[in-house]
Amino acid sequence: MDFTSNLVWSRTGAEISLPSLCADAECDHLIIGAGLAGLSAAYHILKKFGSRRKVIVVDAHPLGSGASGRNSGMIGPGIGKQYHLLVKQYGDVKARQIFVHTLDALNYSTQLIRDEKLGCDLLMGSQFKVSTNAANDRQLQLEGDALIAAGFDVETYDRKAIKGIVDSPGYLSGLEYKNTATIDPVKLVVSLAKKILAMGGEIYVNTRCAEPQEHFVEANGHSLRFSRALLATNGFTPSLNRLRGRVMPISTSLMLSAPLLPGQMAQLGLQPNNAIIDVRRIFNYLRITPDHRLLFGGGEPFYSTDSVWKRQRDGEPESYKVYAGLSEGLSKFLPQLADISIEKVWSGTIGVTLDNYPVVTRGQSSVDSFVGCCGHGLALSLANGASYANWLEAFSCSPDLPWYRSSAPYLAPPALLPLASSSYIKFLRLADGLSST
Template identity: 30%
Template sequence: MDPYRPVSLWLDQLDEALTPRPSLPGHRDADVAIIGAGYTGLWTAYHLLAIDPTLRVVLLESEIAGFGASGRNGGWCSAIFPASLAKVARVATRAGASDGREAAKRLQRTLHDLVPDIGRIAASEGIDCSFVQGGYLSVARNPAQLARARAEVAEASDWGFGDDHELLDASGVERHARVAGALGGTWTPHCAALDPARLVRGLARAVEGRGATIYEQTTVQGFGPGLVVTDRGLVRAERVILATEGYTAALAGQQRRIAPIYSLMTATEPLPESVWSEIGLAGRPTFNDGRHLVVYGQRTADGRIAFGGRGAPYHFGSRVSRAFDQNPGVHAMLQGTLRELFPALRDVSFTHTWGGNLGVPRDWFPTATFDPRTGLGFAGGYVGDGVSTSALAGRTLAALMTGDDPDALGSLPIANHRSPSWEPEPFRWLGVNGVTAVMTRADASEARTGRPSRAASAFWKLVGE
């Protein structure tokens, strides 16, 4: 049995063998060594080689390309950034931007443009990843969620993005999907549904076609300026890029840089048209509701619903394990939530359950950073919004590394941003799991009373939102 197919619905459905590429055969030299062959590493290689096709680029992957979050996620290619525009503006101002507000707006406009650009690149590279830009529907199912929806649209308008966010009433929601108990919601066109594994596997082939070499089943044991140490040999390179996202904490010296937070998913069997006629989602919009403990879903190209969410525990010491990919209680909760949203699913079967970790920095702010003095770079910390943000990070890293930057990506707020370190244990474990508990109680309280949760509001203020 292929050990990689059970990792996710997406990998299970690939029509290619998941045979690992050869491992690093011993010591070798390169111009650029990239640790990790997920979206971040592959996009970085792709854009580097577009700028300079003569570069010797090596990617080192402990499993296979797309084994991590890139092959397991919800398939949302969105313009969502995990920090608010106000927070982005403050960060940009502290970093020296002359106009922090304009810097935040430029980042958002860049993300808007990035969504269709990823679809264009996939098409140009012959990557059939079922890319459909059907937008993003967020449904309010109680008065507290509806109040947040109104505030979100008002804030978008205040920042000049009013045309990109539509406030919906119940009938407006129904035009996109027939969600039980919908009071209203929001819709934005800046999101596409896709098959994440087909994208990452196709991107791996694209970078190989441009001259990069991917070594799989090669475990990195350490790295520093000019050198990467693996269990298969040494790679000497002028520039070394860390692109390990939720696996970053496994490397020596990186334990407090990124917290690996687990997000789990489930998928229905392919649904008959009689069920789809009750549900909607004809245009394949991605969807969620306005709860604090995030859920997310999409109608897949083969007629399923793939649905995921938070709720799994953070594991002491930032541990990561295949055993954590399955959590019967959380998977049952997700299936129950999906049936609650769409009662037409009451009799359907679920064929897949899976999960994996995503990377969360202490300030919930993604970064792409490169130090020309040491030749070391890092990108990540997407807080679950990495399908598109990783593409921007890879492009930004390529610009920072080469100086070829016609779009001024090096002045975006994510460029060379430094997040603070997470607290040492046990405070990290207590804090992360405490937030999950607070958000769970907040959602229950809002569903019961219809009033916004004070505890949740206090938390968002605490993290600077």
């Protein structure tokens, strides 16, 4: 197995050389976090205001080394919870507004990639949610019924039909979201960074910030002054002493196979433009890359300690048992591929909140935020960059959506978060186990 790549998707030398901050600086807009959320914000600010606004992006780590460069590359709709549960909590009108927002984010993101020629192996297709037992099969049916009743263009699949999409003995039914996409996320990060530099923006990596103050932050021991700042730090937000105990840094894991042979592709049945995600609380997902590799991810998450962050930063793997769990999932759901050669394994840190919604804060101080994406960050991050730039022009009211807020539900004191997170993950695993009996 290859454990050497820091930007695990990169196979073409697409990384760019970026400096660290080594002097005091001032700017109109400081973006803390050089992942997709931060880069999208910087790009859209420069696109809207041009040379009238100076934009600086800083990151404590290399470019895109958080969730942005370590995710599945699957772009789809949805946020918070399944659609029928949104209806139950918020009613038909609000649930529809929430889901439409994620569809709009998906459509905006794919159109942006095409219009700006952000080379990232964009492939349009469908995303299939699949059930794995009688209990979550019923929930998936309820979700499909609710989406269809609301007029959304989705399609349901029984066991025979979903077997025609992906040949798995473990999938009972499916729900198709159309016009979704898959990408190479590292190529997208690099493409956005190059656009920002070409427009006059500045990007500094390996530049660690202290807790931001009003119009000021210390970075690498230097003074950085700004008119407005945006925290786009996702799971790393608590390291800035923000939202501690509310945004949890959680790691999820993935593995990437050697290129599948034609016979193995035929056994799997999955087309490269489609992606699969099951609806368990602790779930797996899979897709095929353009060069015919199987990407299989998910499994049991774990708390991202400082040592976990360091291993991810240095491109080192976690313990064998983390990836053994993924192998068990692969063998269970795709037994015909249980013996395929795995070339890469990796983990990445996401930001998770207790209610599964991000925290988007604007205008309450000179420091705004877009954090806690809960694994839905690809489309939302790109679209939020455009929304944020528009807001900077007019300072209009934020949309009436659950994630426009100043905080998130409290889980535990920071010192107890590793234990509390572990207990919560065990609860999810137990709930999955009980629902499968």
